[in-house]
Amino acid sequence: MSCENVQIHVEKHLKARLLHTAALFMLTLPASAASAxxxxxxxxxxxxxxxxxxxxxxxxxxxxxxxxxxxxxxxxxxxxxxxxxxxxxxxxxxxxxxxxxxxxxxxxxxxxxxxxxxxxxxxxxxxxxxxxxxxxxxxxxxxxxxxxxxxxxxxxxxxxxxxxxxxxxxxxxxxxxxxxxxxxxxxxxxxxxxxxxxxxxxxxxxxxxxxxxxxxxxxxxxxxxxxxxxxxxxxxxxxxxxxxxxxxxxxxSYADIAQAYGARATPKAAVTAEVQALADQIAKDQKTPRDTARALYDWVATNITYAGNCIGTGAVVPHDISFILKNKMGDCKDHATLLQALLAARKIESTQALINAGSSFKLAKVPVVSRVNHVINYLPAFDLFLDSTSSTTPFGMLPYSSQDKPALLVDGFKEGLKTPAAQPGSNAQTMKTRIKINDDGSVTGSVDVATKGEYALGLRNGLRSAGKETMDDMVKNVLKSMGYTGTGKFESDDPTALINTLNYKASFEFKNFTQFPGAGAFVIHPLFTSSSPVASFMLGGSDDDETLTEFSCSNGASLEEYVFTFPKKMKVLAVPDNMTVKSANVSYKASYRLKGNQLTVTREIDDRTRGNVCAPAIATEYKAFSKKVLTNLKAQVVYK
Incomplete structure (x- = not known):
């Protein structure tokens, strides 16, 4: 077993017996090839x-x-x-x-x-x-x-x-x-x-x-x-x-694997005087057990550096908590053990859980250690899984790599238990754009974006690592990447907070949005970066390859609103048609209302797929759905 978050995909157990042939396999197949x-x-x-x-x-x-x-x-x-x-x-x-x-x-x-x-x-x-x-x-x-x-x-x-x-x-x-x-x-x-x-x-x-x-x-x-x-x-x-x-x-059984791991891991989570003092300090201002659990999780996630390699050969026993705290570093079993001890110090029951953090979503017929390569925590009082190795995932959420996976509880083992996948509506983005087209074809405008769930976490992670110079030049560089020359200002919530929402705003002005005066056309599209534009849901629409196996998937929703104000001398000749498309799991709705010199556009997509594993038939559904919607997204506003 080995402890790896991300992105991961990965059967680490193959250790020496497959590492020496991994390169050979990649010579004949794509890098992560499995069954054909x-x-x-x-x-x-x-x-x-x-x-x-x-x-x-x-x-x-x-x-x-x-x-x-x-x-x-x-x-x-x-x-x-x-x-x-x-x-x-x-x-x-x-x-x-x-x-x-x-x-x-x-x-x-x-x-x-x-x-x-x-x-x-x-x-x-x-x-x-x-x-x-x-x-x-x-x-x-x-x-x-x-x-x-x-x-x-x-x-x-x-x-x-x-x-x-x-x-x-x-x-x-x-x-x-x-x-x-x-x-x-x-x-x-x-x-x-x-x-x-x-x-x-x-x-x-x-x-x-x-x-x-x-x-x-x-x-x-x-x-x-x-x-x-x-x-x-x-x-x-x-x-x-x-x-x-x-x-x-x-x-x-897999219960035996959990028990074998817990036999040496659980004693390491003992509440020592050092643990009790730290837990009391962290939770001193919290009013409820859930608030206390949140505070303890936040502290471990943000203060204990994640040191990648985890339960693997020769490394199936957590380090002593005093060692973890001294070094402010630990692998997944160290994270889980420290958090379990801190929770116990505040009378909150928890246990450790073994999962696969790669691309395996099923347990093998024969219980082998390699099928679980990551350790997280489970709090039965709240029916909540926590993965503190992710310093960017807030309390109550799991990183995508830890979602929808079989979970082997060290204490209170439950056959068939899985970590939760994000529920429909958990991941959402709203982007509101205001654009004024000037007489010379240049533009002034603003974009307001509100995100939650995975979309917010991705943005927070990127903004945390951005330096002041990057932030100051954010708008200019985004416009440049789109082929425009302009300037502007970027403002956002504090990205360091460990929460699942993020709002930001960009105001800008740039040239050459339209070739005006003169006749022309433009496609309606986001004028600033975001986690989940509507068009990103349609990536499969241009792919004609048949999906032969199950694939990883997720749900999400995105709403884009545009208000275009045209110069009085510009005459709009045509706008895209309204559209409503629905399939078993996804819906799309678009409206285009031209009134005087103002065009109001609303595009909304809602993917309510359940679970992180989809059957090939769902890929077929997505592709057919995307091909219909892409025609609407590519339609142009025509003017003279």
């Missing part, structure tokens, strides 16, 4: 895995070892950059890595071994002498010698785990990408015969099954000699269970 829908024409191949053999061995004491041996042929020039090196990532505290062989086989058959000078080790270090602190990951990279198109690079290594991630437990995941050419794959699993474990195998061919001296050994083969062209374009929802491969786990 069958297609009739073969895929264009840049590399070919001529051999990929891996053996997993689990000992009686739950320590383990895994040996990897692969050989990849470079087929095209584009593959060279990634093919010239391979990496192993492992946990320094509980794992050892050994390179068994690394070499290049030239097209003429010559084998060139990689010298030791081609090995590079990068180790994450901690604060002062406390290394490693927030991440104990080490990466060993080997550069292959003299690689050219037509050559084969080979790599063999062994990882030995000297201490299990969780006492008396073990789980692995291994899968294969349909877009990669595999000539010879063999997976071997060796473990104590008496061990109670779950196994899920998909699209692999059994090769052998033996039992001897209290050990069981299973092996499978797999080939994918002619990968088919992948028509999939969206990888925002990731389901490893749709791919060929296997999962093996000693955990009986």
């Amino acid at each position: 829908a069958p297609a009739e024409e073969p895929a264009e191949l840049y590399t070919r895995l001529e051999r990929y053999h891996v053996k997993y061995s689990l000992n009686d004491d739950y320590t383990s070892a895994e040996t990897h041996d692969w050989a990849m042929k470079v087929l095209k020039e584009k593959a060279l950059s990634n093919a010239k090196e391979a990496s192993i990532s492992y946990s320094t505290s509980i794992e050892k890595a050994e390179v068994l062989s690394a070499y290049t086989i030239k097209a003429d058959g010559r084998r060139i071994e990689a010298p030791k000078s081609n090995y590079q080790v990068v180790t994450n270090t901690g604060n002062d002498k406390d290394a490693p602190v927030y991440s104990d990951r080490t990466t060993l990279t080997v550069v292959f010698p003299e690689v050219a198109v037509g050559d084969t690079v080979g790599f063999s290594y062994k990882l030995t785990q000297t201490e299990p991630m969780f006492p008396k437990h073990y789980s692995i995941v291994q899968y294969f990408n349909r877009g990669t050419a595999y000539d010879d794959v063999k997976i071997t699993l060796d473990y104590p015969a008496a061990l109670a474990a779950q196994l899920d195998v998909r699209e692999l061919t059994p090769v052998a099954s033996t039992e001897k001296n209290g050990r069981k050994e299973l092996s499978w083969s797999f080939t994918n000699k002619v990968p088919l062209k992948n028509k999939r374009r969206d990888y925002s929802v990731y389901d490893v269970d749709t791919l060929p491969g296997l999962a093996f786990s000693t955990f009986k």
